[in-house]
């Protein structure tokens with residue numbers, strides 16, 4: 001589904017990714033762990049199409065085609081979704097209006113009819129219930145004044161409504177209390193099927209008890225230094241990263 | 247500039263030679279013209295005009311329009327206005343063409359109204375306290391006072407429908423001067439809309455003034471939309487005299503004009519009066535929109551909220567000058583001023599200047615101004631969810647303008663405000679036609 005080949009990326013002439021290779025198959029769950037500043041969010045942003053980065057070498061293939069020239073909205077329409085580490089607050093734009101616009105843009109790109117407001121509200125209410133979120137969050141300005149946990153859940157709400165096939169979760173577990181973590185994990189698991197893939201960026205093994213990865217990768221200094229199965233996460237939890245750093 | 251001024255003198259002389267019905271009025275007109283001459287036309291050296299360069303305006307040779315013989319064709323009024331359920335007043339080039347009859351209000355041609363007034367009453371309307379501190383535009387407007395309307399909403403009246411004053415300007419290189427006097431009786435309520443437009447692309451000099459006189463406990467919402475030609479020069483004065491416990495909201499949407507000077511001057515003259523002063527200036531190309539607010543608190547326990555927002559495209563320019571004057575009697579004043587600007591291009595520019603003069607000690611007075619561009623992080627977030635770039639921008643721009651809506655109570659004005667803004671988005675290539 002997603003193939004990252006020898007990816008080199010800079011921001012403002014600073015080298016962040018230095019030859020990253022990663023291949024994610026259909027229905028697979030991959031996890032990336034790694035120290036602060038190692039380039040995890042950078043990779044996530046590049047996958048989502050953020051334009052601040054310079055790709056100096058390598059390629060990203062999605063369903064066999066390079067996406068490097070695609071805009072963020074085209075990637076989203078193709079089914080790539082990034083749950084942000086730091087969701088943006090947008091005052092004056094209501095959460096439900098935003099979600100409906102997003103969903104209808106994606107539907108339009110597939111040649112489907114837009115959902116009417118009533119149909120959309122029905123769908124949104126069903127999903128929001130599943131994530132045990134307060135319905136009033138739909139009418140509030142997008143992320144404005146949301147608590148840390150509410151923002152993260154709102155990202156997962158967006159994922160479950162937009163229905164992507166490649167979801168990248170950037171530290172969706174940080175800032176969540178223990179109950180919320182389980183609810184969010186349930187939301188993700190409900191979305192899991194043979195055609196949907198996940199890239200889960202996290203610092204904590206705990207999340208991976210709920211969202212069980214097929215592969216765990218360690219990103220250090222802009223390259224993947226080690227890959228393994230879920231037991232690697234446990235090993236990292238006890239040993240830290242220093243043993244991998246050279 | 248010299249030529250422009252002497253041209254105005256000639257216009258005024260010939261204007262006066264035809265106006266001889268009222269001695270009082272002619273003395274007033276002469277005095278006003280003398281005041282104008284004493285002040286002279288402003289230049290960039292003038293403190294109140296330092297951001298607005300009128301030198302191109304002075305190069306034009308306008309003719310004062312004394313009559314309009316073109317017949318008014320209602321079909322030219324835009325459909326979204328024409329189709330509203332309201333009382334319509336039609337004015338062309340300042341001349342009252344048609345007005346509705348109602349038990350609730352009375353409408354007169356301004357000159358007819360003024361000629362029948364006693365000197366005391368004339369003095370009240372033309373020389374009342376808040377008429378002080380005027381700039382040349384208002385003095386000139388007084389010097390040429392004749393065209394326009396008088397509207398009186400009787401006391402204890404709740405308007406059954408909003409009143410819409412349609413102003414159409416038809417004549418290239420004309421100098422049009424109009425004054426509307428609007429009186430609202432005690433305890434009365436309603437909505438008043440002024441909608442102005444012109445023949446496309448004409449260059450004319452519009453000097454318009456609307457003065458409100460609000461009696462005790464009256465409650466009025468006012469919307470002014472000007473979509474005149476973008477080659478015109480528009481000088482507008484909105485003056486509001488508020489008595490005890492009156493509530494007034496004025497919302498100005500500036501769209502037309504090569505240069506648009508928008509003077510708004512609410513005077514809170516009775517205890518417990520409240521004023522919301524809203525505005526949205528939306529400019530493209532080389533338009534220049536200059537907003538000069540003067541909020542005057544004269545009595546205790548009054549409140550004022552100014553919220554002016556600028557949306558500037560291309561190489562257009564905006565000015566916001568927010569002056570608040572709190573007299574020493576005006577204890578417990580609660581005055582707030584906010585100016586926000588969204589620049590849609592690197593070449594657009596805004597100058598903002600607050601000016602607070604406070605002579606009472608127990609007051610709450612705040613002001614704040616921001617100018618910025620669309621937040622790229624927010625745009626990226628919307629796009630990362632599949633929303634097209636242009637649509638994402640439109641969502642952000644629309645939400646920027648919508649803050650104003652929170653202050654508007656009547657759905658009628660709210661909807662017309664929204665429709666006007668949406669039309670501008672389409673016209674300015676920010677949105678596609680539905």
Ligand SMILES: Nc1ncnc2c1ncn2[C@@H]1O[C@H](COP(=O)(O)OP(=O)(O)OP(=O)(O)O)[C@@H](O)[C@H]1O
Nearest residue numbers: 011012014016034035036037038039040041042043
């Ligand atoms: N705009 C920028 N200018 C300069 N350096 C930047 C910029 N954005 C990111 N970086 C740098 O890129 C490096 C990688 O950042 P990134 O956010 O990808 O790390 P991360 O692995 O997600 O870290 P964390 O675990 O703390 O979230 C960091 O050193 C960061 O300071």
Ligand SMILES: [Mg+2]
Nearest residue numbers: 040041042085
């Ligand atoms: Mg990160």
